[in-house]
Amino acid sequence: MSAAAMLEINGVVIDDTFAEAFPMKATRLVITAHNATWANHAAVALTGFATSVIACGCEAGIERVLEPGETPDGRPGVAVLIFSMSGKDLAKQIERRVGQCVLTCPTTAVYTGLDGPPDADRTALGKNLRFFGDGWQISKVIDGRRYWRVPVMDGEFVAEETTPVVKAVGGGNLLILAHDTEAALGAAEAAVVAMRALPNVILPFPGGVVRSGSKIGSKYASLPASSNDAFCPALTPLAKRTELSAEVGCVMEIVIDGLTDGDVAAAMRVGMEAVVARGAAAGVRRISAGNYGGKLGPYLYRLHALLGKEGA
Amino acid sequence: MSPANDRDANAFRLRLRAQPALRLDLAGFVPQALGGETPSGVARRALWHGNEQVPIGEFFDVEAMAADGPELVFEGDLSRCDGLGRGLDGGRIRVEGDVGDYVGSGMRAGEIVVTGSAGLLAACEMAGGRLEVGGDVGDYAASALPGDMDGMRGGLFIVRGKAGARFGDRMRRGTAVVFGDAGDFLASRLVAGTIAVAGAVGAHCGYGMRRGTLIFAGPQPEPPPTFVPTGHDVQVIWTLLARSLAVHGGPFAALAAARPRRFVGDLAADGKGEWLLPA
Structure with missing residues (x-):
């Protein structure tokens, strides 16, 4: 193992490896409601079952809570980010999720949260949902933006007509290798808190953490992905190739989707810093990352470089 | 006009010398159509005055002016x-x-x-x-x-x-x-x-x-x-409208604080x- 591979901070070893991410399409929506509770209900529902594009169609999460002064209509709100593998998939997910989770939620309204470049692709937001109004819907163009007003039982549902679709990055990740479950969870939770404080990123898995990291392919032909056996402690003495030593009893992964390459990198950096700040005394042994040998995604995040220790 | 001042320009000031006897049709006399023109060239442009075409210089003094983009300023x-x-x-x-x-x-x-x-x-x-x-x-x-x-x-x-x-x-x-x-x-x-x-x-x-x-x-x-009247809460669209109008100031500045009645x-x-x- 080279000197670079032995980078150690506070007793936590940072592997000389990289996370590999891939391009996605994304948008930001702003959901407002009569009060913060109902805005949150809508946002939680909209971002539910959106952990992985493998089977959910999109990856989505709450980016942050918005104060009334930050929203278009002066009410409490929530900003959510939605990522898909293509603009077409994204359009389908937006229509389904906003239609079923925001249109239905009392007092809500929905707007785009992106200005986007003038030539940005745009996808429907209220454009198709308006037909729920059965002909009673009316539109209003305000400062060049079209809003649809759909009569509903609590008044009217206001939705901006379209939202920009921008290029984004999905699949940034960190692997936290710890002595036991308690230590792995504690480190992951600390990293999630630090990463969620940053703008333009979401951590789409439950609580921001995933325990079922996957590798591409499977012995079963019908499965596109399967358990990442190299990082499963149960398989350390069994698997042909393992990345774990006997002292690692639990591994947690944090997946990051961001609007830009830099956003993902920043989140990974603060996540690692939060973990190493706790030190080896908290039970964390190593930080690593998942990749496919650099062959799948164009975005590579070298852990040492993110910490400013490239070549250390 | 001295030749030195008769340079190409994309912005012009036109000062009306006297009221035309008939209606003067300025349709088509727009800044983008005059880009790169000289003041004397602008003055030679024909306009309809009643049922005859006359050079604009018959009615206006034309001079070039500095501007960020195509612009016309009329005085009078x-x-x-x-x-x-x-x-x-x-x-x-x-x-x-x-x-x-x-x-x-x-x-x-x-x-x-x-x-x-x-x-x-x-x-x-x-x-x-x-x-x-x-x-x-x-x-x-x-x-x-x-x-x-x-x-x-x-x-x-x-x-x-x-x-x-x-x-x-x-x-x-x-x-x-x-x-x-x-x-x-x-x-x-x-x-x-x-x-x-x-x-x-x-x-x-x-x-x-x-x-x-x-x-x-x-x-x-x-x-x-x-x-x-409709009795429902229109505060969302009202706020969007009121905030947009507030930039005009005056009586429109404080509309967002109101709770309007709505009639259809x-x-x-x-x-x-x-x-x-x-x-």
């Missing part, structure tokens, strides 16, 4: 000059004084500012850009040309003074803001769009209105029998238009 009483900025598709026009009929008609982009008043049919069939009239506008502003189906269909039209009759007749998109009073038949046959008025309105307001929004920031008119009508014409009465 242009109340006998019609069609100014007709079909404007970019650039800026400023009139320091009054202007005649059809100002900004069919304009699609760019900006026109008139410090004085405008004649009939200002902003008729305007489709984009920004037109501001510092004084009053005559009848049929923001409406349709005679025989046409659609009136103003986009852009922002601001009237600092009073508006004549039939303001916004058949208007179907865009935003019009009137700081003063409006004449009879305001927003008659309105198809869509937004009209905000700070002054009093004349008779038959909203007659035959199909869709669109009327906002009364000042005196609150009594809705006619063909308009009915004209029930004789589909009834999807709305009046918002914030006071």
Whole structure:
């Protein structure tokens, strides 16, 4: 193992490896409601079952809570980010999720949260949902933006007509290798808190953490992905190739989707810093990352470089 | 004009020397059409004066001026000059004084500012850009040309003074803001769009209105029998509208704090238009 591979901070070893991410399409929506509770209900529902594009169609999460002064209509709100593998998939997910989770939620309204470049692709937001109004819907163009007003039982549902679709990055990740479950969870939770404080990123898995990291392919032909056996402690003495030593009893992964390459990198950096700040005394042994040998995604995040220790 | 001053330019100042004997048609005389022209070249451009064409230099002194982009500035009483900025598709026009009929008609982009008043049919069939009239506008502003189906269909039209009759007749998109009073038949046959008025309105307001929004920031008119109240909460769209109008200041600045009453009508014409009465 080279000197670079032995980078150690506070007793936590940072592997000389990289996370590999891939391009996605994304948008930001702003959901407002009569009060913060109902805005949150809508946002939680909209971002539910959106952990992985493998089977959910999109990856989505709450980016942050918005104060009334930050929203278009002066009410409490929530900003959510939605990522898909293509603009077409994204359009389908937006229509389904906003239609079923925001249109239905009392007092809500929905707007785009992106200005986007003038030539940005745009996808429907209220454009198709308006037909729920059965002909009673009316539109209003305000400062060049079209809003649809759909009569509903609590008044009217206001939705901006379209939202920009921008290029984004999905699949940034960190692997936290710890002595036991308690230590792995504690480190992951600390990293999630630090990463969620940053703008333009979401951590789409439950609580921001995933325990079922996957590798591409499977012995079963019908499965596109399967358990990442190299990082499963149960398989350390069994698997042909393992990345774990006997002292690692639990591994947690944090997946990051961001609007830009830099956003993902920043989140990974603060996540690692939060973990190493706790030190080896908290039970964390190593930080690593998942990749496919650099062959799948164009975005590579070298852990040492993110910490400013490239070549250390 | 000395040859040294007769250089290519994209912005010109035109000073009216004397009132034309007949109506002067300035249609097509827009900044983008004059880019790279010299003042003497501009002065040779022909305009219709009554039924004859005459060089513009017969009526205006033309000089080049410095500007960021294509621009024309007119000085003097242009109340006998019609069609100014007709079909404007970019650039800026400023009139320091009054202007005649059809100002900004069919304009699609760019900006026109008139410090004085405008004649009939200002902003008729305007489709984009920004037109501001510092004084009053005559009848049929923001409406349709005679025989046409659609009136103003986009852009922002601001009237600092009073508006004549039939303001916004058949208007179907865009935003019009009137700081003063409006004449009879305001927003008659309105198809869509937004009209905000700070002054009093004349008779038959909203007659035959199909869709669109009327906002009364000042005196609150009594809705006619063909308009009915709706009792629901419209605070969301109201806030969006009020925040947009607040940039115009004056009586529009504080609308967002109000909780408006909403009436819909004209029930004789589909009834999807709305009046918002914030006071």
